[in-house]
Amino acid sequence: MRSQDLGFRLATGAFALVLVLLVCGIGVELARVSMPSIQRFGFAFWRTSIWDPVAGEFGALPFIWGTLYSSILALLIATPIALGIAVFLSELCPAFLRQPLMFLTELLAAIPSIVYGLWGIFVLVPFVRSLETSLPDALRQLPLFSGPPLGLGMLSAALILAVMVIPFSSSVSREVLKSVPAAQREGAYALGATRFEAIRAALFYARTGIVGAVMLGFGRALGETMAVTMVIGNTPQISLSLFAPQYTMAAVIANEFAEAADDLHLSALVEIGLVLFIITLLVNSLSRLLIWTMARNSAPASVTAEETAEAAA
Amino acid sequence: MNRTQFRKLVSSLFVAFCASAVVIALIPLAFILFFVITQGIRAVNVEFFTHLPQPVGEPGGGMANAIVGTLILSGLAALMAVPIGVVSGIYMSEYAGSRLASITRFAADTLNGVPSIVIGLFAYGVAVLPFKHFSALAGGFALGVMMIPIIARTTEELLLLVPGTMREGALALGATRARAVFSVVLPAALPGIVTGVVLALARIAGETAPLLFTAFNNRFFSTQLTEPISSLTVQVYTYAISPYDDWHRQAWAGALVLVTIVLVCSLLARLATRRLERMHARG
Numbered sequence: 001m002r003s004q005d006l007g008f009r010l011a012t013g014a015f016a017l018v019l020v021l022l023v024c025g026i027g028v029e030l031a032r033v034s035m036p037s038i039q040r041f042g043f044a045f046w047r048t049s050i051w052d053p054v055a056g057e058f059g060a061l062p063f064i065w066g067t068l069y070s071s072i073l074a075l076l077i078a079t080p081i082a083l084g085i086a087v088f089l090s091e092l093c094p095a096f097l098r099q100p101l102m103f104l105t106e107l108l109a110a111i112p113s114i115v116y117g118l119w120g121i122f123v124l125v126p127f128v129r130s131l132e133t134s135l136p137d138a139l140r141q142l143p144l145f146s147g148p149p150l151g152l153g154m155l156s157a158a159l160i161l162a163v164m165v166i167p168f169s170s171s172v173s174r175e176v177l178k179s180v181p182a183a184q185r186e187g188a189y190a191l192g193a194t195r196f197e198a199i200r201a202a203l204f205y206a207r208t209g210i211v212g213a214v215m216l217g218f219g220r221a222l223g224e225t226m227a228v229t230m231v232i233g234n235t236p237q238i239s240l241s242l243f244a245p246q247y248t249m250a251a252v253i254a255n256e257f258a259e260a261a262d263d264l265h266l267s268a269l270v271e272i273g274l275v276l277f278i279i280t281l282l283v284n285s286l287s288r289l290l291i292w293t294m295a296r297n298s299a300p301a302s303v304t305a306e307e308t309a310e311a312a313a
Numbered sequence: 314m315n316r317t318q319f320r321k322l323v324s325s326l327f328v329a330f331c332a333s334a335v336v337i338a339l340i341p342l343a344f345i346l347f348f349v350i351t352q353g354i355r356a357v358n359v360e361f362f363t364h365l366p367q368p369v370g371e372p373g374g375g376m377a378n379a380i381v382g383t384l385i386l387s388g389l390a391a392l393m394a395v396p397i398g399v400v401s402g403i404y405m406s407e408y409a410g411s412r413l414a415s416i417t418r419f420a421a422d423t424l425n426g427v428p429s430i431v432i433g434l435f436a437y438g439v440a441v442l443p444f445k446h447f448s449a450l451a452g453g454f455a456l457g458v459m460m461i462p463i464i465a466r467t468t469e470e471l472l473l474l475v476p477g478t479m480r481e482g483a484l485a486l487g488a489t490r491a492r493a494v495f496s497v498v499l500p501a502a503l504p505g506i507v508t509g510v511v512l513a514l515a516r517i518a519g520e521t522a523p524l525l526f527t528a529f530n531n532r533f534f535s536t537q538l539t540e541p542i543s544s545l546t547v548q549v550y551t552y553a554i555s556p557y558d559d560w561h562r563q564a565w566a567g568a569l570v571l572v573t574i575v576l577v578c579s580l581l582a583r584l585a586t587r588r589l590e591r592m593h594a595r596g
Contacts, residue, residue, distance in 0.1 A: 008491040009408065015400035016417040019465060022458060023420045026427065029438040084334025092331055101335060103583060108342050110575045112519025113429075114546045115568045118553045119345045122352075122561070163341045170338075194324035216426075223428020225522040230553065250430045250522070257434070258526040273434040277427060284426035 026277060034271035036264060045271065051236045051252075053261045058268040060275075062236035066246040067276070070154060070228065071221035073242075074161035079214050082166045083203075086173035086213075091199055102171075109167035117230035120160045125151040125231055128159070132243055147243045152233035155242040160231055161221045169217035172291065176209030177202060179295055208297075212290030219283040223276060225250040249276045346572070353569025356562040366532055366548070369557055376567055378534040379548040382449070385536065386528060386544055387518050389453025394460035395510060401461075402468025402506075403494055409473070418469075421462035432458050433523035441527055449535075449542035452528025456517045463516070467509030471502040508585045515578035519571055521546035545571055 031038075037045065041058060048059030085105060089098060129151030139145055147153075180202045188198035203210065233245020234255060249272045260266040314322070360375045367374030401421075405414045436455035441447055475498050483493035499506075521544075529541035530551060536542075545567050552564035 002489065005490040008489065008494075009404075012400050012404035012407065013413055015397055016404040016413055016465075018397050019401055019417050019420040019424060019461060020413075022461070023423050023427075025439070026431065026435045029435050030431070033434075033438045033442070081334045081337055084331040085338055088331035088335050092328055103579075104342060105335070105338055107576075107579060108338065110515070110579055111342075111345060112521070112546065112571050112575065114519065114521045114549050114553075115345065115349060115572055118549060118564055118568050119348055121553055123344065123348055163338070166338050194320050196324035196327040197320070199327070219426050223426075223430065225428065225430040226550065230550075250428060253430050253434065254522055254525055257437075258529065270434055270438070273431050277431045280426055280428055280431075281423060284423060288422060 027274075030270055030274040030277060034267050034274050037267035037271045040264065041268075045268070046275075049236070049238060053256070053265045056262075056264055058265070060249070060268070060272055062238050063247055063249040063252050063272060064275075065238045066154075066232065066236075067222055067248040067250070069246070070157045070161055070232065070248060071218055073154065073158035074165055074221045075214065075218055077158060077162035078165045078169060078217060081162075082169035082214075082217065083173055083210070085166070085170040086177055087199055087203070089170075090174045090177045091202070092195075105167050105170060107167075108163065109171075113164070113224065113226040116160055116164060116227035120156060120227055120231040124160060125156050127151075128153075128156045131155075143240045144242055146241045147239070149243055150233065150245060152231060153241075153243050153245045154232065154239075157228045157232040157246075157248075158242070160227050161224055164224060164227065165217040165221050168220050169213050172213035172216055173206075173210050176206045176213060176291065176294055179209070180205050206294060209291050209294030212287040212292075212294065215283055215287035215290065219280050219287060222283065223250060223280050225254050229254050249273075349565065349568050349572050352562075352565035353572075356566035357569055361563075361566050365534060366563070367559075369555075369560070372559055374563070376543075376545060376548055376563065376570075378531065379543040379545045379567070380570070381534070381536065382528070382531070382543040383518055383545045385449055385538075385542060386452045386456055386524070387514055389450065389538070390456035390460050390517055391510065391514060393454065393457030394464055394513070398461045398464025399468050399506065402465045402472060403499070405465065405469040406472035407490070407494060417465070421465045424458070424462040425466070428522075429459060429520055430522040430525075433525060433527055436523060436527045446539070447527065447529035447541040449528055449538045449540065452524045452542065452544070453538075455523035455527045456520060459520065459523065460513050460517050463513040464506075464510060467513070468502070468506050471505040471509070472498060474505075475501045504585060505589055508582045508589075511578050512582050515575050518574055519546060521550055525550075 037058065045058060045060055046064065047061060048057075049061040050057045050059045051062065052058075089102060089105075093101060129149055132145075132149030132151065132155070135145060135149075184205050185198045185202055188201040193201070228248055229251040232248060232251060234247050234251060235245040236247045236252070237244065239246065253269050253273055253276075256265070257269050260269060360373055362375060362380065363377050364373065364375035365378055366376065401417060405417055405421075408414050432455050436451050436458065440451035440454045479501060480493050480498050483497040484490070488496070524544050524547050528544060528547070530547045531541045531543045549564045549567035549571070552560040552567070555561070
C-alpha cells in the first residue's frame with residue numbers, strides 16, 4: 001500500500017470514527033448529566049409514581065407505562081395494516097399502481113411530526129371525543145373505557161402513533177418479502193395452493209424479518225415526541241383506560257425541560273432520556289439483527305437496515 | 314360450500330383485506346393534506362412571509378423570523394453533516410470489509426434510530442450547558458447529528474452502485490486511491506448523493522423536538538448564531554398549543570409551508586432517482 005493511500009484510509013477513517021464517537025458520546029453525556037438524579041433516587045426513580053418537581057419528588061413509572069402502553073397499542077393497530085400494505089405492494093398490486101402507491105405510503109413517513117400533532121389537536125381529538133361519547137354505557141363500565149371522554153388521551157395518541165409507524169413497518173416488510181425466494185411461492189402454487197396459501201407460505205418463510213420490521217416500528221413509536229405530546233393529555237397516571245389522559249417519557253422531556261425548576265429536575269429528565277436511549281438502542285439493534293439474519297439466510301436480494309434510512313428520508 | 318370454494322373465499326377475503334389496508338393507510342394522509350391545505354391557504358399571505366409575529370390580540374403578523382431561522386438552522390446542520398456524512402460514506406464503501414466500516418455502519422443505523430428528543434438532550438449537554446445559553450449553533454448541531462447517519466448511509470449505498478470497473482480503470486492508470494475516489498467514483502454518484510442530501514434537509518427542517526431546548530425560540534428577527542433563534546416547527550408548536558384562534562390560523566399556515574417543503578423535495582428526489590435509474594438502465 002502506498003503511503004498516500006494509507007493517509008487516505010486514515011483520513012476517511014477518522015470521519016467514520018466520528019459516527020461511532022457520537023453514539024458513545026450520547027450515552028456518556030446523558031449519564032453524566034443525569035448522575036445527580038441517579039445517585040439521589042437510585043432504582044426508586046423507576047418504581048415510584050409521584051412526579052412533583054416543586055417538592056423535589058421524582059418517580060418515573062407513569063412515563064414508562066405511558067410510553068410502553070401507547071407504543072404497544074399503536075403496534076396492535078399498525079401491524080396488520082402494515083403487513084397488508086406490504087403484501088399488497090409486493091405480491092398483489094398491478095404494476096402501474098405500485099410506484100405511485102409506494103410513493104404515497106412513504107409520504108406518510110415524510111410528514112413532519114409537528115404537522116401530525118397539529119392535525120391531531122384540531123381534527124383527530126374532536127373526532128375521538130365524539131367516538132368516545134357515542135360509546136354505549138354498558139361498555140363504559142369496562143376498565144378499558146373508564147373515565148370522562150376528553151378526546152385527549154391514550155386512544156388519540158395510539159391512533160396517531162399507528163399512522164406514523166405504518167410506513168416504517170410496511171416498507172421494511174416489503175423488502176423482506178421481496179427477498180423470499182420465488183421458489184417458495186412457486187412450490188406452493190405447484191401444490192395447488194390458493195393465492196392466500198402461497199402468500200402465507202412466503203410470510204412464514206419471512207417471519208424473522210417481519211418480526212424485525214415490526215420491532216423497528218416499535219422503536220420509532222417509543223421515541224416519537226411531538227405528535228404524542230400534543231394529543232396524549234400530559235397527565236402522569238397509570239391507567240388501562242384508553243380515554244385517560246396519560247404521559248410518555250419523550251413528552252415529559254419536551255414539556256418540562258426548557259423550564260426545569262432546578263438542577264435535580266433537569267437531571268431527572270435527562271435520566272428519563274438516558275433510559276429512553278437505552279431502550280430504543282436495544283429494540284433497534286434486535287430488530288436489525290432479525291432483519292439481517294433473515295437477509296443472510298435468503299441470500300440473493302439483500303435487505304439491511306438501509307431501508308430504515310430510506311423510509312425515514 | 315365445499316372445501317375448494319371455502320379456500321377460494323378465504324383467499325379473496327385476504328386479497329380484499331390487503332387492498333383495504335392500503336386504503337386505510339391513505340385515508341389519514343388524505344385527511345392531513347386536506348386540512349393542512351384548506352386551513353393553511355386561508356392564513357397564508359404575503360404578510361406571513363415578510364412580517365414578524367404579532368403579540369396576542371393583534372391580528373396579522375407572520376413568521377418571517379421563523380422561516381429565516383429554519384433556513385439558518387438547516388444550513389448549519391448541512392455544513393456539519395455533509396462533510397462528515399459523505400466522507401464516512403466513502404470510508405464505508407471503499408473499505409467495506411474492514412472492521413471499522415461495520416462498526417460505523419452499526420453506529421449510523423443506531424444514531425438514525427435514536428429518538429430526536431434524546432438528540433436534543435445530548436446537544437443541550439454539549440452545546441448549551443457549558444455556555445449557559447440557548448443558541449442557533451446548538452440547534453444546528455442537534456439537527457446536524459440527526460443528518461449525519463442519513464447522509465453517510467445514502468453515500469455508501471450510492472458509491473457501491475458505481476461499477477467497480479470505473480474505480481479499477483482509474484487505479485490502473487496510476488491514480489492514487491484518493492484520486493480515484495474524488496475524480497471518478499464520487500462524481501459518478503454525485504447526482505444521487507445530492508438527492509439524498511436534499512431529502513435529509515427536508516426531513517430535519519421538519520424536526521421540532523431537538524430544537525425545543527437548543528435553539529429555543531425567539532420572537533424577534535435574529536441571525537445571530539450565538540443567540541436563540543426561531544424556527545418554523547417550534548413556532549407552529551407554540552401557536553398550536555396556545556388558546557388563541559389567530560395563532561391557530563398561523564400554525565396551520567406554518568404547517569402548510571412545512572408540508573410544501575417536504576412534498577416538493579420528495580417529488581424532486583423521486584424525479585431525480587427516476588432519471589438516474591433510466592441512465593443506469595441505458596448505461
